[in-house]
Amino acid sequence: MAYNINRNSLENHWMPFTDNRGFKASPRLIAEASGVLMKDHMGNSVIDGSSGLFCCPAGHCHPKIIEAVHEQMKINTYTSPFGTGHGASFELADKVSELTPDGMNHVFFVNSGSEAVDTALKITMAYHSAMGENRNRFVSRERAYHGVNMGGVSLSGMVNNRRTFPVVMPGIVMMRHTWTGENLNVQGQPLEGKELANDLDRFVQTYGGQTIAACIVEPVAGSTGTLVPPVGYLERLREICDQNGILLIFDEVITGFGRMGTNFAADKFHVKPDIMTMAKALTNGSMPMGAVCVKDEIYEVVTDRANEGAIEFFHGYTYSGHPAACAAGLASLKIYADEGLFERANNLSTYFLDAIFSLSSHPLVKDVRGIGLMAGVEMHADGNVGKRGGKLQKDLFWNGLHIKFTGDTGIVAPMFISENSHIDQIVEKLRKTLDAN
Numbered sequence: 262m263a264y265n266i267n268r269n270s271l272e273n274h275w276m277p278f279t280d281n282r283g284f285k286a287s288p289r290l291i292a293e294a295s296g297v298l299m300k301d302h303m304g305n306s307v308i309d310g311s312s313g314l315f316c317c318p319a320g321h322c323h324p325k326i327i328e329a330v331h332e333q334m335k336i337n338t339y340t341s342p343f344g345t346g347h348g349a350s351f352e353l354a355d356k357v358s359e360l361t362p363d364g365m366n367h368v369f370f371v372n373s374g375s376e377a378v379d380t381a382l383k384i385t386m387a388y389h390s391a392m393g394e395n396r397n398r399f400v401s402r403e404r405a406y407h408g409v410n411m412g413g414v415s416l417s418g419m420v421n422n423r424r425t426f427p428v429v430m431p432g433i434v435m436m437r438h439t440w441t442g443e444n445l446n447v448q449g450q451p452l453e454g455k456e457l458a459n460d461l462d463r464f465v466q467t468y469g470g471q472t473i474a475a476c477i478v479e480p481v482a483g484s485t486g487t488l489v490p491p492v493g494y495l496e497r498l499r500e501i502c503d504q505n506g507i508l509l510i511f512d513e514v515i516t517g518f519g520r521m522g523t524n525f526a527a528d529k530f531h532v533k534p535d536i537m538t539m540a541k542a543l544t545n546g547s548m549p550m551g552a553v554c555v556k557d558e559i560y561e562v563v564t565d566r567a568n569e570g571a572i573e574f575f576h577g578y579t580y581s582g583h584p585a586a587c588a589a590g591l592a593s594l595k596i597y598a599d600e601g602l603f604e605r606a607n608n609l610s611t612y613f614l615d616a617i618f619s620l621s622s623h624p625l626v627k628d629v630r631g632i633g634l635m636a637g638v639e640m641h642a643d644g645n646v647g648k649r650g651g652k653l654q655k656d657l658f659w660n661g662l663h664i665k666f667t668g669d670t671g672i673v674a675p676m677f678i679s680e681n682s683h684i685d686q687i688v689e690k691l692r693k694t695l696d697a698n
């Protein structure tokens with residue numbers, strides 16, 4: 262459906278994470294989308310090289326999702342999730358827990374990745390409180406992105422996301438990030454850097470392990486530009502957590518549902534967390550939804566230790582487990598299974614990574630990193646950090662490619678339905694646009 266643009270019609274919407282003045286002077290609107298392609302408001306084709314914001318592995322406007330949501334909305338558009346329920350949320354929790362690691366079978370629904378992170382923090386607090394433990398410190402990591410709610414901002418290690426917001430949760434300490442800068446253009450997991458996990462041990466030595474509630478990491482740091490964990494790093498975090506009764510939280514908002522070629526990054530790296538957050542691909546991006554999955558013991562401790570008849574966990578959202586989102590989630594997970602999309606992502610990974618790493622010799626490129634179907638292409642800065650990236654993102658769009666940028670790093674994350682030819686087009690458009698810059 263065409264949208265009639267004039268300057269005034271764009272003014273009232275304050276856009277998120279956007280250069281509003283620049284955008285409104287030169288808008289980039291998507292009029293419609295299907296599969297890997299989008300069409301802008303002037304009818305130009307744009308290939309989606311970041312699956313939206315890492316949301317839509319099965320492609321835009323999947324007819325089965327549209328139909329499932331439509332059918333659901335004909336019979337139930339809303340049920341209060343506090344004290345009442347509807348079948349679709351229970352069915353979806355079953356389906357999600359079929360995909361999560363063994364022993365992680367309890368799923369709490371929210372509406373976004375940010376809400377999932379804040380919920381994970383509160384579950385952690387509720388668990389330790391029920392255990393009678395006084396743990397009030399959280400360990401996060403430099404360059405982390407855990408969404409934009411106050412809990413997530415407190416955990417954030419990305420300076421632009423937190424410097425404007427000085428009032429954050431107390432008691433958070435930051436491990437170093439894992440990009441050492443010594444080994445550039447490493448495909449897959451770097452061999453060096455496992456010892457960086459010992460930062461967690463240093464906090465144990467400094468504050469006492471019994472004061473630390475949880476350690477939260479993105480298994481592959483996504484929004485900062487794809488930092489792949491060194492071999493042995495996540496295993497070492499797990500080990501230190503186990504030694505000290507610290508919960509390990511994997512924020513799988515980007516990595517969950519096949520992005521690594523496995524159900525979750527936990528499966529790819531063979532490290533099982535205690536809590537996992539997820540969102541984005543849970544509904545193939547078609548409906549706002551997130552979830553937190555916890556190991557069974559956490560659910561049991563929090564529920565069994567509450568007084569008989571009492572609400573066990575004082576937390577939830579008006580739209581937790583919304584019927585339309587559940588229908589979209591159920592349809593998405595069915596598509597992933599029926600079309601074997603996680604396996605397809607796994608099979609496509611080598612072709613994708615080889616193609617994207619061919620950019621590493623380009624004079625503007627400083628480093629390429631990648632694993633599964635996700636890669637970061639970091640450019641040399643041109644003066645201020647982000648100046649070159651901002652320009653490239655716009656130029657790429659007008660050259661028919663959508664890529665999410667963070668600073669000077671483009672994050673490429675193709676859809677799982679992509680053909681090799683789509684990967685070729687993404688890399689060719691990137692190369693040509695870099696050549697012209």
Ligand SMILES: Cc1ncc(COP(=O)(O)O)c(C=O)c1O
Binds near residue numbers: 373374375376407514
């Ligand atoms: C790891 C991680 N956690 C949390 C979030 C926040 O998700 P949302 O934007 O849905 O709130 C994101 C978003 O990119 C993310 O990558």
